[in-house]
Amino acid sequence: VTLMVQVPASFDPKKPCIITATASGSRGVYGGISTGEWGLKRGCAVAYSDKGTGGAPHDLHNDTVPLIDGTRSSASAAGKNAAFNAGLSASELAAFNADTPHRFAFKHAHSGQNVEKDWGQSTLRAVEFAFYVLNERFGALDNGQRLRTLQPSNTITIASSISNGGGAAIAAAEQDTQGLISAVAVSEPAVHLPAQAAVTVQRGGTRVEVTGRSLIDYTTYANLYQACAALAPSVAATPYAAAFAAGFASKALPIAPNRCAALRDAGLLSANTTEAQAEEALQKLRAYGWEPESNDLHASLAAFEVAPAVSVTFANALARASVKDHLCGFSYAATTAAGSVTPLAAAALAGMFASGNGVPPSSGVQLINNRGKLGPARDFLSVSSSGLADWNTEGALCLRNLVTGSDAAARKLQAGLDETRRNGNLRGKPAIIVHGRADALLPVNHTSRPYAALNRKVEGAASKLRYVEVTNAQHFDSFIGLPAVLPGYDTRYIPLHVYLNRALDAMYEHLSAGKPLPASQVVRTVPRAGAPGKADAITAANVPPLAGTPAAGNAIVVTEGAIAVPE
Secondary structure, three states: OOEEEEOOOOOOOOOOEEEEOOOOOOOOHHHHHHHHHHHHHHOOEEEEEOOOOOOOOEEOOOOEEEEOOOOEEEHHHHHHHEOOOOOOOHHHHHHHHHHOOOEEEOHHHHOOOOHHHHHHHHHHHHHHHHHHHHHHHHOOEEOOEEOOOOOHHHOEEEEEEEHHHHHHHHHHHHOOOOOOOOEEEEEOOOOOOOOOOOOEEEEOOEEOOOOOOOHHHHHHHHHHHHHHHOOOHHHOOOOOHHHHHHHHOOOOOOHHHHHHHHHHHOOOOOOOOHHHHHHHHHHHHHHOOOOHHHHHHHHHHHHOOHHHHHHHHHHHHHOOOOHHHOHHHEEEEEEOOOOOEEOOOHHHHHHHHHHOOOOOOEOOEEEEEOOOOOOOEEHHHOOOOOOOOOOOHHHHHHHHHHHHOOOHHHHHHHHHHHOOOOOOOOOOOOEEEEEEOOOOOOOHHHOHHHHHHHHHHHHHHHOOEEEEEEOOOOOOHHHHOOOOOOOOHHHHOOOOHHHHHHHHHHHHHHHHHOOOOOOOEEEOOOOOOEEOOEEOOOOHHHOOOOOOOOOHHHEOEEEOOEEEEOO
16 A cells, blocks of 8 residues: 655644545545645645555566556565555466566456455545654754654544545544544545444435445446446437437447347346337436436446446455456457457557556556457457447346356455445544535445434434535536536536635635534536536636535435435
């Protein structure tokens, strides 16, 4: 696990503060810099951790590995200084490369350690490292030795980050037996509730029936249905839907319609036409906990292979699978335009430490279906045993069985999943969670909403958690900044990150000046006007501030084991 601490020149040891910026996704140690920015501008030290993930892989074919600074070395020369080594013996590596050349192993997927179970501890260790660095620089001197002048008792420490980095911050707060952390402020956190959390979620007075599922559960579900749902006529005008249909449902490459048909053949859909099957798939996603606001996102997320990528990485991680296991027939490699495995350009490999996301497809590395009827090929271009290119339905069904099945492979993954579940006890720490209502990757009904209810159930009146749900906000703020590629994101969605910054502002003022935290609420944002791809400039009116006391129609009510969110 890589740790890093940034100390801004403006850090004031008389008013010390630390913010954590644990990596989001499967990124490396730089993966939380968007959160760290707030800390640096506030004059706080920033404590980073890659939490045992990272974008730089073990190149198995050439046997090179990343070092802690992102440079590469031969595995033999690196030894234990490798930031990640897949751990194959010489004979295993030779056999692996003979059977499946040009493959890569990634730390999150293939460490064999189920690193997610330790994400909270990784974040706490980053805080300890920050205290060490600060005291080495600012601690009082006693006979030439630095004292622990800066301590949790006199330092504001806010655990923060986004996505599963935000989940790591929540885990750290739950596991903080030393009192290292003062408070929590996170955005769109990935959290796994107990299997029997027994909490309820309501929206607009209507109970949501399916809530609190784990990421591997709802992601493998999306992996089955999303590519088909993206063809639904009811979402034909959403961002990237037309391009998706042109690219994945053309006569030359009808892989999305073939997925719909394969799901019907498997008994998972009942309709007879592609259009009806797509609408049925869309409704299945809705019934499984996605909000209707997520409908507009399925086409773009399917096109970018988000659900397959996350499903494969997290399944490998939770199952403690080795790269040589080729779990459900998947591997990672570069491909030609036609989908055949090929060597990766050296420049692409060199840059992954800095810019890779650790969840292929990324930086030229693609998902490979080793079991394709015509041989190994890029996952969505591969041919199934049926003879059809159906986006590898067999691989998707295999991944889903690991979540729902009872065989040995499924039990192994499920045991790993149980190690990652949160308990809802934030130990009385003040906390703010912000989440976009439209989030289609980490749906609010499986994450922030039920976690808020669980926390109140566990902590009761002592709970200091506030939940802020933001309309017209989704998971990938960076997509808003791609108007040429994803026109319509700019006119539909506002950046959620501004609300993380405001949550951090509110938490800092609460801790430093005693200002009350804003109440749990829905923030009703205003999408930008203009044509898709040419949205008007954003103004303050588009992103209204948090209300100290929200209007009755915006107030979120959290009671012990239940949350009621207004329409």
